Amino acid sequence: MPAWLEVAIRSICILIGLFIITKLLGKKQLSKLSFFEYIVGITIGDIAGTMSMDLDIRLTEGVTSILIWALFPVAISHISLRSKKFRDFVEGNSTVFIKNGKILEDNLKKEKYTADELLEQLRKKDVFRVADVEFATLEANGDLSILLKRDKQPLTIGDIKPYVPEEKEPQTVIMDGKILDEPLATARLNRGWLKQQLDQMGVAIENVFLAQVDSYGQLTVDLYDDRIQLPEPQQKQLLLASMKKAEADFELFSLQTNDAEAKQMYEQQAKHMQQLIQKLQPFLM
Amino acid sequence: MTIGSQVKQSLANMKAIHATLQQLALTSTNEEAQRAFHEAMLETEQMIAALKGRISTLEREEPQYKGM
Structure with missing residues (x-):
């Protein structure tokens, strides 16, 4: 057998083997959660590379080595799932660097971190003033996690509005011009509804590259032809506007009528409508 | 435009x-x-009922505008 053929066969077999091993190791390996897992990844790759090129190495020896390197982390992660103590030993603990706004120099020294490196890590997280940090900890994988002081934290909707309704994830219902039935069913809609919506917009399904439904049942589409302008869904804004118009109508009628009973009825309905608008506003904004 | 049609x-x-x-x-x-x-939606149904009642009163009072 010529050398190149053996290399080819080896490479293909190892490629398939590696593919299976990576599936076995799972997604956690991708995040390189610990230094150990990082090294295991590199070593497996190196062994596989050498094995496919170096014909002096017998396949049995290489495979044994790879299997040990691959199965050991799998075993470790299985034990880690069960025992917290083992997990702490294998994956390591996080080290607190800043607590109550004060830098803990002893911990810095323990992790061999200089003040410059700490500042650099803080800057990477957009923090330029150490005084803004309430709490910072060095994770087992070497990332620095930061909790800013309350007055330096970014503003969220919850800070301004007392009540914000939940929003569910949007469902992608058309991809590459084809209807995806499963997400459509998750959104509790059907093909008939989708066709009707597209007809209203005046687009054919074949022209739609991507379409999504949000948690209010509003459809947004992206077409292959980017020159066509489609309006944003405005159903909710329109509803709010017409509810405000109805309230104004009731108030107007109550001023215009001379009938005392009707006047009272209109005033009551106007107040009713006002309450309704207030109640629905968070959902319609 | 009459009140009735409004x-x-x-x-x-x-x-x-x-x-x-x-x-x-x-x-x-x-x-x-x-x-x-x-x-x-249920609350708007009450409002619709109130408006309908008012319309029928208006039509009784001023039958010339009926249906407008």
């Missing part, structure tokens, strides 16, 4: 609101939103 316009507007609320109640996947829209 009230009728307002009734049409209310019916549109009712329909939109009903549609949103059906298509929303968020349960909280569903409930809010549904309750609002």
